[in-house]
Amino acid sequence: MSRNLARTIARSFYANSQPEGAGATVRRCIGGHNTIDPFLMCDIFEVSPPAGFPDHPHRGFETVTYMLEGTSAHEDFAGNKGLIKPGGIQWMTAGRGIVHAEMPVTKSKGIQLWINLSAKDKMIEPSFQNLNDEEIKRVNPEEGIEVKVIAGSSFGVKSDVFTRTPTMMLDFKLSKGKKIEQEIPKDYRGFIYVWKGSGYFGGNRFKGQENYALFLDESNGDYLPVEAVDNDVRFMLFAGQPLKEPIVSYGPFVMNTEEEIFQTMSDYNKYTNGFEKAKKWRSSIGDGVAGIDFEKEFKN
Template sequence: MAGTLSRNIARSFFAKSQPEGAGATVRRCIGGSRTLDPFLMCDIFEVVPPAGFPDHPHRGFETVSYLLEGAIAHEDFVGNVGLIGPGDVQWMTAGRGVVHAEMPASKTPCRGIQLWINLAREFKMIEPSYQDLKDSEIPRAKPEPGIEVKIIAGESFGVKSTVFTRTPTMFMDFKLEKGKRVEQKIPKDYSGFIYVLSGNGYFGGNQFKGEEHHALFLENDNGDYLPIEAKDTDLRFMLFAGKPLKEPVVNYGPFVMNSEEEIFQTMSDYEKATNGFEKAKKWRSSISNGVTKLLQ
């Protein structure tokens, strides 16, 4: 790519499996003390009934659920219900407040990715909303045989996602056959990381080897594209990149705001069922103990 510079990979680590929620297991790329503005958390999760993620609140950010295997049921405190299957996406803007449950709706293990994206101060208290996409509705780019890019958010090879991102975000699922090479444009001012789902590949101008279950982080430099090569095996990886918000981040569990005062106010709102959480006090999901009622 004439006149441009490639991004390098700065570091990587093995995302080990750990328990989470009510009996689920996750491989955590981002979360806790390890964050990457604008991303707050990224889990590759696996959950088998009756385990799951029963009733819990959110405020101040977005959650993106991308299912790889199985089926997940969703229900929230204002009556939204849904079901996502393999390849489907639910993009939830929690805004000023959501209480919901996410539970497996298949007998086989459910495996997927959940990404938390921070919202700028001006959007933290907007009304909650959803963007749900079936696998067949998500655009793909196929620049040549043996290369496929599923574009959940952002743009690749001239193909754009239909998802509206309040925080500028790229979220893509790449599949490369052995021997294939690709170059993905990434804005210079975006931070980003990769998760290798299967196989191994060579990433960045420094040809950093990324292996299965490893998270790789992009250097913050002036590069505006990322070269990737599947030299040894077929390769599947997820690319996450976004424009940093450069705002203070204060989080307390499922609440992410800009100050401690706002966190205290959020905790009070949730406990008193006010200011966006009015329906939380009496609401209990119908799926936390199984999804039969929801699916009838």
């Protein structure tokens, strides 16, 4: 397939560690006022019991938890509960409202990505897509190159994950000396996070190194070239179709207007309009995971 223009890297920064939640540390790639439509936040987290993310609400977007190391338990007020094991994902659509807890069973490291929902989808019913490591598709275009296709597609292999907001989430491993050209839709915006090693990214051969976030330019380029020159490199690519809608957020709530945020806060405080089950619900893991039989209680 002929390609017209390579994407370049417009900017980068080192993602420093910072405290988050109840005893976790995160490296924040995007968040707050620094967002890339349709992405709202991306944290590389490390957390060990008894720390974690106890009972908390969401509305108006999706959260993706991708475990790299360790195991995490999740539980919500609708009765869903399970384990996210190494290499597995949970793709949660908060929609009109969910209250849940995310607590590590062991020392854990992974990614949490927040993806915005369009106005027409913000008040849909909550839902989950859970995949273990072995259920996520992979492609090896040649020896020394592996792509884990979490969302979107790569080299003709398409993920089974349904994305309401069109999204690519790909985990790449390139051995030293290997090159790739990953196709990206021209209207997608996105960024890269370098897990390990270093490589040359984009048409401008920008050198990306471990723990750096690299941001794609906003040209109409349709592919991203990457080369592992000095050593092996592992990196994540996040790209998505911009919604081009107003964003008004307040903590764990993301809507389109201030009025919708005020309504969300009222709904949550009064246990109405999607938050009814929160009134009497408390997770079994929010105070820690000691003494819980996870093999019995938290099977996926």
